[in-house]
Amino acid sequence: MSLEKELEIRSEGTCEMCSSAHELRSHIVAPKKGETKDEMVYICSECSVQLDGTKEMNPNHWRCLSDSMWSEVPAVKVIAWRMLNALRTEGWAVDLIHMMYLDADTLNWADSIESKEPLDEIIHRDSNGAQLNSGDSIVLIKDLNVKGANFVAKRGTAVRNITLVHDNVEHIEGKINGQKIVILTQFVKK
Secondary structure, rough: OOOHHHHHHHOOOOOOOOOOOOOOOEEOOOOOOOOHHHHHHOOOOHOOOOOHOOOOOOOHHHHHHHHHHHOOOOHHHHHHHHHHHHOOOHHHHHHHHHHOOOOHHHHHHHHHHHHOOOOOOOOOOOOOOOEEEEOOOOOOOOEEEEOOEEEEOOOOOEOOOOEEEEOOOOOEEEEEOEEEEEEEEHEEEE
């Protein structure tokens, strides 16, 4: 029996990542060579083009990882782990990474290619260049007109327990006067 047929049977004719049945194909999970079905996944064209980089990654498409990360197939787990790490700027992806378990061999496989493709890490910095983290307290260094709330956040106002906006290094969120607002990092200091 061909590897392609074995993969089709194992996947029950659906994408092993997102469960789509559209344009399925085998995909070798690097750095393996694809000599057995255990070194491959059976995925749809949408997953394939995002994995190989020919199409920009759509984070919402990969929400399917909340199901596929629990697969018993190590190759599927490796792809899920890699994609969740690639999407670690998304809050939901970080939550899934923390829930995911990989045995030592599978983790080594998943990590073997990650070190060759470093991902840019988003680091939030205040006006003085100090790194900001979720839960930090900051102080406003300028009066800020809060749009939509009809008040001015005064210079010197302390904002406790901030949260980071994961897809924009210039934005953080915090509560002022009971309102959760987005604050530009250039107007705060730790």
